[in-house]
Amino acid sequence: MTRKLTADDLVDATTEELLTYLRTGALNTQALTHSLNYEGLDIEDWDRLKRIHFCLTDDVHNFITALPDRVRRIKTEHQREHLQTRGEIRGSINWGSTLRVQSETGYADRSQFVCNTPYTEYDIPENRVLKRLLWEIHRTVTKELQSIEYEWRRENWTDDQLTQFTRLYKQNVHLNRITDGQSISVSGKDMNAARRSRLSIYSDAYDLYDKYQRLQSDTFDPDITDLLAETLVIPTETPTLFELFCCFRIIRILDRRVPGFSLHPIDGQSNALAHLESDETRIEIYHDSTGNLSFHEPLNPEHRPTHPSFARYHDALTDYSNTLETLTGNSHDPVLYSGRPDLIIEIYDTTADDQLVSVLLGEIKHSNTTQTFKQGLEELLTYRQFANHDGYLIDDPDVTVTTLLITNGVTTSGESSTVTHLDGTDLLTPQSEQPHDWINLLTDPLANLNQA
Incomplete structure (x- = not known):
């Protein structure tokens, strides 16, 4: 049994990977925010999430803490x-x-x-920058953070601080004489005036609002990267973080080891986590999603199997469906099987009408127990049998199906021609030291496609 990756290991590694891909604009940030499941936050969009991170930084906290004294000397x-x-x-x-x-x-x-x-x-350029900045902070902390009852929120914004800031923003006679922050459109002239001001309240406001604008426009300069790294990962469940860590590392392997491909942004219509493209091929990477495949097998009540054991299972599913509807009024079609892998990688030949040529199915278990390993292996091999894309993939000679099981702390001594097993620590190994067999598992279908 090998060392199990801790939550701290995963936070450090995932933050690094996350910021790498955010700088390229390649990840589906909408899918990402749902996957991270931030504690106590109902995350709906990436821009909102960035505003929250901005307001959690020490620079914003210190600026708001000093504001009551500094606002008395506001410029007019x-x-x-x-x-x-x-x-x-x-x-x-x-x-x-x-x-x-x-x-x-x-x-x-x-x-x-x-x-x-x-x-x-009061409505001078420096004050316009200040008021707009305060409006962005105020709307975020009051609408997004104030109702959160978790300890991490109070460590950044105590109840007293929220109350004092809200009172200052709404009741201060000086701030109230400046145009409402929501109505202000900060110009370059406004920013230059604040930047050149000899009063620190304005030069600091410039620094913060400039950083905020770059963050919102996904301009990941080093200071923006540092800002996100300080506050970005607050997952509720370590297993989800482990899954993302594995996905990110596999994306990086594909990005580095497959020639001719580049990471591309994803439009709002796709639920893929990321995709890579070349002139002839497209690779779609999905996390906690069925992607463009189906793993749903309905049961036909009219076709009862002849084998007695399978017939009994058929009858049990049919009885469950009928009884559930009788007792609750909820209709439920009997289902033989329904599942969803943790990781799916789909490879398409774009020169042949987007023909699917290769699929990798991955199951990820944040555990080092033998029982969980067995469970993951069984789930993975069941996905392999039921994966469907205009027919069962396992029966399609034109589609290569590979399977990958990743655990956290489990060591296996044997090898399988059907399933490749990795431990999470394998994904921390530098590229030059990684065993080539499992990397080839991802890249061989592409090599075969290019040779065809």
């Missing part, structure tokens, strides 16, 4: 507006404009004046 500009009055004077009289107005009435009404009335202008 003293302006004068030309105000036409009757019977009163507000500020100094603008005699040129006053005489012009009075002359329009033939000097019949000498109670009209045009005054240079002073006022304080």
Whole structure:
């Protein structure tokens, strides 16, 4: 039995892999956020997730903590507006404009004046950057984080901090005189003014909002990578993280070892985690999904098997379906089999009308027990029998089907021509030291395709 990868091992490795692929824009971030299942967060989209990570950083926390003292010295500009009055004077009289107005009435009404009335202008470029930044932070912490009752949230934003920030944002007399943050569209001129300001509240606001904009536009500069690495992985279940770790490492192997391919972004119509493309071939990688395959086998109640044991199983499934509907009113078609592998890799020949030429089915078990190993092996071989794509794949001579079982801490001494077994630590081994047989398991179908 080998060393089992710990949660810390997986967090470190998965964060590194995740940031690598996010920089390329190759991963399906929508599928990714659902897979990670962040603790206490109902994640629906990638942009929302990035806003949450931004608000969890130390830089944002420190900025908001210092805000009450700094906002008292907020910058303003003293302006004068030309105000036409009757019977009163507000500020100094603008005699040129006053005489012009009075002359329009033939000097019949000498109670009209045009005054240079002073006022304080808060809506200046530096304040626009500040207010927009605070609006982005406020809407995120109040709508996304405030209702979360997990300890990690309180470590970053205590209840008192949330209350104090909300009160400051909504009630501070200076902030309230600036245009509403949601209505502000920050310009390059605004950003330059904040960047050049001698007041640290504005230069810091510039730094944070610039970082926020780059994060939202998926510009993964080193400081953005550091930001995500600090806060990105908060999984509820280590087994899910182990599955993603395995998927990421296999994607990297394909990316590095298969010549002529490159990782491509995925459109919103696909539930694939990632895909690679060359001029002639497309590789689709799926996690916790059936991909373009089917693993569902309905039971036909009218075709009862002749073998007595299979007939009894057929009858039991039919009785279950009928009894469930009788007791609950819920219809349920009897199903002989239904499953979903943890990993599917589909390889298509794009020069032949997207013909499926090779499939890898993977089962991943975050366990080092013999019983779980046996369970995973049984599940994997059942997937192999029932995998369907316009017919059973195992019966299709034009499609190569390979199977991969990955466990965490299990060592096997024998070899199988049907199933390749890997331990999670094998995926941590540097590329130059990895055994070539299981890498070839992924790349041989492509070599055969290119030779055809």
